[in-house]
Amino acid sequence: NAGVTQTPKFQVLKTGQSMTLQCAQDMNHNSMYWYRQDPGMGLRLIYYSASEGTTDKGEVPNGYNVSRLNKREFSLRLESAAPSQTSVYFCASRGSGRGETQYFGPGTRLLVL
Amino acid sequence: GQQVMQIPQYQHVQEGEDFTTYCNSSTTLSNIQWYKQRPGGHPVFLIQLVKSGEVKKQKRLTFQFGEAKKNSSLHITATQTTDVGTYFCAGPSRDTGFQKLVFGTGTRLLVSP
Numbered sequence: 001n002a003g004v005t006q007t008p009k010f011q012v013l014k015t016g017q018s019m020t021l022q023c024a025q026d027m028n029h030n031s032m033y034w035y036r037q038d039p040g041m042g043l044r045l046i047y048y049s050a051s052e053g054t055t056d057k058g059e060v061p062n063g064y065n066v067s068r069l070n071k072r073e074f075s076l077r078l079e080s081a082a083p084s085q086t087s088v089y090f091c092a093s094r095g096s097g098r099g100e101t102q103y104f105g106p107g108t109r110l111l112v113l
Numbered sequence: 114g115q116q117v118m119q120i121p122q123y124q125h126v127q128e129g130e131d132f133t134t135y136c137n138s139s140t141t142l143s144n145i146q147w148y149k150q151r152p153g154g155h156p157v158f159l160i161q162l163v164k165s166g167e168v169k170k171q172k173r174l175t176f177q178f179g180e181a182k183k184n185s186s187l188h189i190t191a192t193q194t195t196d197v198g199t200y201f202c203a204g205p206s207r208d209t210g211f212q213k214l215v216f217g218t219g220t221r222l223l224v225s226p
Binding site: 031033040041042043045048050056058090101102103104105106107 | 154156203214
């Protein structure tokens with residue numbers, strides 16, 4: 001099992017460029033999440049998907065869109081990148097049930113110039 | 114909305130000293146989870162506490178869940194340099210049917226040899 005995988009690992013963008021961050025999990029989890037973590041800060045939820053076909057906003061959704069392509073894959077899109085979106089992006093997944101823990105991917109480090 | 118705070122934000126100890134981080138939620142939690150994030154890494158699940166007053170140990174780490182299920186603590190005995198990282202507590206959000214985890218602000222631990 002690879003767990004949660006993310007691509008790319010690193011990316012540099014210019015202001016106004018767009019890109020899609022990819023996330024996939026092989027644990028048959030229903031729920032998937034996108035977080036951002038700024039230097040020295042905690043985790044902030046961008047969007048989540050409780051099940052295939054549903055998505056919901058988190059704390060900081062502005063400037064992002066998501067797609068739950070199927071049960072395995074959950075992508076995050078930046079339509080017009082801004083320097084304020086420079087961050088580390090983590091994808092996570094979770095099984096069913098109240099007590100299920102979250103499993104995180106290795107992260108994508110994004111720099112917007 | 115539900116908030117989870119941790120203190121201290123940062124602690125620097127000498128190897129062999131003890132360390133404690135405290136987690137406080139604004140609402141009662143169905144369970145509390147603890148995660149560790151090594152520098153440059155991603156959050157990794159450590160443990161989950163469910164019952165009021167529960168205490169669990171993992172080698173030198175002792176986790177407690179408060180009687181009111183609104184606070185928790187993590188105590189490390191005789192820290193080692195491998196304990197370096199940021200420790201997050203997290204509790205399920207009732208607002209979303211427990212789909213989301215509300216993460217604490219984190220405590221960054223630095224251990225000097």
